[in-house]
Amino acid sequence: MALCCIGFAVVNIVFELTDRFADGPYAEYSTGIAVMNWLVVGLKAVGAAVALLSVASRPRFLPPVFLGVLVWGAFAMLAVYALGSVVQAIGMASGLAGSADQIDLAGVAYVLFFLMVAAGFGVLAISYSRRFRLRKGVVVLGALGAPVALGVILLAVPMLLAALGVMPAP
Known part of the structure; x- marks a missing residue:
């Protein structure tokens, strides 16, 4: 799981090193996307640390209860996010939100x-x-803690970035 987190963080780092969003339809959001990318890199690094600490033979750095909250929070946050994506795909496939044409192999793999x-x-x-x-x-x-964390990451931070003028308001 730690390798998954670090490997997936590398994707965000590559996006930033290559200015992936500097041009094209998301250009006006590029500064906000950069902030979000680095935030996500940090979260993925924390996820990798939580994964490694959870398999250590004896507790290090954090009390077992605190690490337990973190590892259950990581699971719940990822599960809620993944299930939300599944519900979104079902909505698209059924025509309730978007269309089935928007579902592609990359989206399914994600x-x-x-x-x-x-x-x-x-x-x-x-x-x-x-x-x-x-x-x-x-x-x-x-x-x-999972819905709270997702709300902060997906709603509160983008709203704050828009309020600060870092990215356009929706």
Whole structure:
């Protein structure tokens, strides 16, 4: 899972090093996209650290309960994001939102990748919880943090960037 996180972070870094969004339909959003790309790189690095720490034979750096919240939060956030993408694809395929023509192989691969990573973090979370006999409250707290984290990343940060004039308002 750590390698998945780092490998996927490299994609964002390549986007930034090659100015992927400097031209074309997203050019006016390029500064905001750059901020979001670097934020996501940081989150993916944290995800890699959480994955590695969760498989360590004994707790290091973080108390087991705190790391338990993080690993369950990572699982829940990825699962909510992936399931949201599946619902969006179903909406497109059924014609409720967009059209089935918008679904392509790259989009399907993207959703499958996130489902796989979510499942991987789910395995880490269950394993970690069993090893350290974490209470159900740790799971609940991690799971409740997922929608909050997604809301901040997908809604609050872009709104803040628009308010600061870093990218156009929607």
